[in-house]
Amino acid sequence: MPHLLNVWPSVSRRLASASRVLLLFDYDGTLTPIVARPEIATLSEETRRSLTTLAGMDKFVVGVVSGRGLSDLEALVAIPGLVYAGNHGLEISGAGMDFIHQDAPSFEATLVEIAKSLERGLGGVPGILVDNKRLTITVHFRSTPDSYASQVDSMVVATAAPYVDSGTMRITRGKKVVEVRPNLDWGKGQAIEKIREDCRDNPYPVFFGDDQTDEDGFTVVQDAGGLAVFIGPPRQNTKALHQLESPAEVQQTLELLTCLDQA
Numbered sequence: 001m002p003h004l005l006n007v008w009p010s011v012s013r014r015l016a017s018a019s020r021v022l023l024l025f026d027y028d029g030t031l032t033p034i035v036a037r038p039e040i041a042t043l044s045e046e047t048r049r050s051l052t053t054l055a056g057m058d059k060f061v062v063g064v065v066s067g068r069g070l071s072d073l074e075a076l077v078a079i080p081g082l083v084y085a086g087n088h089g090l091e092i093s094g095a096g097m098d099f100i101h102q103d104a105p106s107f108e109a110t111l112v113e114i115a116k117s118l119e120r121g122l123g124g125v126p127g128i129l130v131d132n133k134r135l136t137i138t139v140h141f142r143s144t145p146d147s148y149a150s151q152v153d154s155m156v157v158a159t160a161a162p163y164v165d166s167g168t169m170r171i172t173r174g175k176k177v178v179e180v181r182p183n184l185d186w187g188k189g190q191a192i193e194k195i196r197e198d199c200r201d202n203p204y205p206v207f208f209g210d211d212q213t214d215e216d217g218f219t220v221v222q223d224a225g226g227l228a229v230f231i232g233p234p235r236q237n238t239k240a241l242h243q244l245e246s247p248a249e250v251q252q253t254l255e256l257l258t259c260l261d262q263a
Contacts, residue, residue: 001234004242004253011227011242016260018204020059022196022226023257024083024217025250026188027066027073029210030231033247034175036143038068038131043077047247050254055081059260061199065089065188067179067213069133087135088181088213089191097198104135107182110168111137114160114180121155128152137180144176153178174211189216196224208250215239229253 025031032041055062063083066073070086083094092099115132122128127143141152156178163169170183205226207217218228218239230240
């Protein structure tokens with residue numbers, strides 16, 4: 001798995017030759033480091049400046065595709081001209097898009113019930129956060145002692161079991177998070193496809209991500225002949241073919257991209 005910056009000359013030639021480029025990023029662990037509480041994950045000034053510059057360039061369509069709720073994502077990033085895809089792409093806004101998956105709202109009442117049950121069941125776990133994002137639920141345990149990890153996972157599985165067994169919900173996992181999501185054939189990959197289709201000019205797709213929920217996005221981008229970049233140490237169990245070590249290296253890449261038109 002080549003390090004993206006080590007092969008930048010060839011990658012930059014590929015990007016420069018494209019008439020337009022769709023640049024999409026996960027948020028936590030990609031544009032910002034993973035932190036103990038989701039509300040304190042903020043963009044660095046350098047990253048914000050680079051994203052703002054890229055969003056103003058005709059060559060790029062820039063977006064963030066995240067498991068966060070859409071309103072939370074828009075408030076944290078708050079850069080005009082970006083495409084924002086929240087709840088793993090169940091809701092998308094910006095650049096002329098205003099999308100909610102047609103089936104997602106029908107799950108809201110059930111998600112409220114599950115979130116209340118989880119809050120009761122996990123009430124004694126230190127540092128736990130049950131985040132009902134309206135269309136999905138994320139249980140964060142980054143601030144929880146490691147000894148509680150299996151208890152948290154087991155409680156989420158047990159609470160969601162009737163809904164999983166009925167085919168209503170599914171469980172996904174990430175970096176010290178467990179999620180309960182509607183059992184829809186929809187994720188970041190389908191969201192990326194939709195964003196690209198709505199661009200109408202077949203832009204060259206690029207996606208940066210760091211977690212398991214980004215894998216279907218990597219697959220979609222590479223199947224389209226684009227560039228998928230995994231953020232973290234090199235590993236075998238990813239569909240991405242390129243790698244960066246950290247959000248700091250993502251920022252270095254953003255700076256290089258701002259110079260691409262002049263390349």
